[in-house]
Structures are given as structure tokens and as C-alpha cells.
């Protein structure tokens with residue numbers, strides 16, 4: 001399997017987590033022709049990262065990819081057994097992609113603005129914290145977001161929360177992470193599988209933010 005990704009892409013990191021936890025044999029490639037190139041768009045019409053490729057078959061959209069990986073590589077399962085529990089995980093994954101992650105992404109254009117005005121910063125940070133409060137209301141981590149094993153619900157937030165923390169640190173701001181989610185985040189990152197899978201993303205992100 002070819003995994004089209006870059007080290008810096010946070011949605012790629014979300015999928016790399018699943019690839020690594022499931023022990024999938026994959027070859028990671030930077031987008032052919034470079035990021036946003038015509039050449040990459042010819043392969044992946046959405047033009048987004050990540051994408052996977054098996055022969056002529058190409059799939060983009062991180063959650064569709066993660067669902068595919070879950071069906072194709074059943075072990076270890078990253079969806080629970082019960083219908084209600086599975087639906088819950090899917091809800092959490094969508095909540096991440098549609099509400100939490102875009103609130104963090106709104107900071108991206110501001111990263112190169114060290115003099116960002118306080119009111120704008122508070123507004124952007126407040127939106128992220130509102131989404132985190134909602135997330136905390138949806139789950140009782142034990143220790144993972146949806147129970148005693150890592151699921152697809154954990155993958156996005158395990159990348160997006162540290163990303164928000166690192167970006168906000170540029171303005172010496174800290175993120176108010178609700179009780180429960182703070183312990184989940186610390187424990188999650190101590191898991192050697194998570195640490196290994198996200199190391200390249202962490203390094204690239206730190207380089208982006210300090211260069």
C-alpha cells in the first residue's frame with residue numbers, strides 16, 4: 001500500500017496512527033510533483049493529504065481511509081463490537097473532523113503573526129475550548145475516549161490537541177483542557193504505539209512552528 005502523506009500533515013498523522021497500530025505494511029510517499037501539484041491532483045482529485053493507493057485504486061479522506069483500514073485489517077479492532085458503541089465512535093470521529101479540528105485549523109493563517117491581537121486570539125482559543133468542553137461531555141475516558149482500547153475516535157484528537165497546544169504556545173497561551181481529557185491525552189501519548197506513530201509528525205510540527 002502506498003500512503004501519500006507529508007510529515008507535517010495532521011490528517012495524515014491521524015491515518016498513520018491506524019496504519020501503525022494495525023501493523024499495515026505501507027510505503028509512505030510525499031505527493032508526486034509536490035504538495036498541491038497538478039500531478040498529485042491527477043492522482044487524487046481532491047488534492048488533499050492523506051490518500052492511500054493500491055494498484056490503480058486510490059482513496060482520500062482520512063476517515064474513509066481509517067474505516068477502510070478497519071475493515072481490511074481487523075486486528076486489533078479499532079471499532080467496538082456493539083452497534084451503539086460503534087455508532088458512538090463514528091460520531092466522535094465526525095465531531096473531531098467537522099467541529100474540533102477546523103477550530104484549531106483557524107489558527108494556521110495566524111502562525112506567522114507574533115503580534116496577533118489579544119481579542120482575536122481569545123476568540124480563536126475560546127472556540128477550541130468550547131469544542132473541547134463538548135468533547136469532554138461526550139466521553140468518559142477509561143483510559144481511551146471510547147473505552148479500554150484505542151479506537152478510531154482517539155486518532156484525530158491525539159493529533160489535534162497537541163497541535164493546538166503547540167500553536168498557542170507561540171503567543172505564550174495555554175489551552176484549557178477539561179479534566180478527564182487532560183489525563184487521556186497524557187496517557188495516550190505515553191502509549192509506545194502512539195508515540196512511535198506520531199514521532200515524525202511531532203518533529204515536523206515543531207520545526208514548522210520554530211523555523
Ligand SMILES: N[C@@H](CCC(=O)N[C@@H](CS)C(=O)NCC(=O)O)C(=O)O
Pocket residue numbers: 008009010011012036047048049050060061062063097
Ligand atoms: N477532510 C480531509 C481533510 C484533509 C486536509 O485538509 N488535509 C490537508 C493537509 S493536513 C490538505 O491536504 N489540505 C489541502 C490544501 O492545503 O491544499 C480529510 O479528512 O482527509
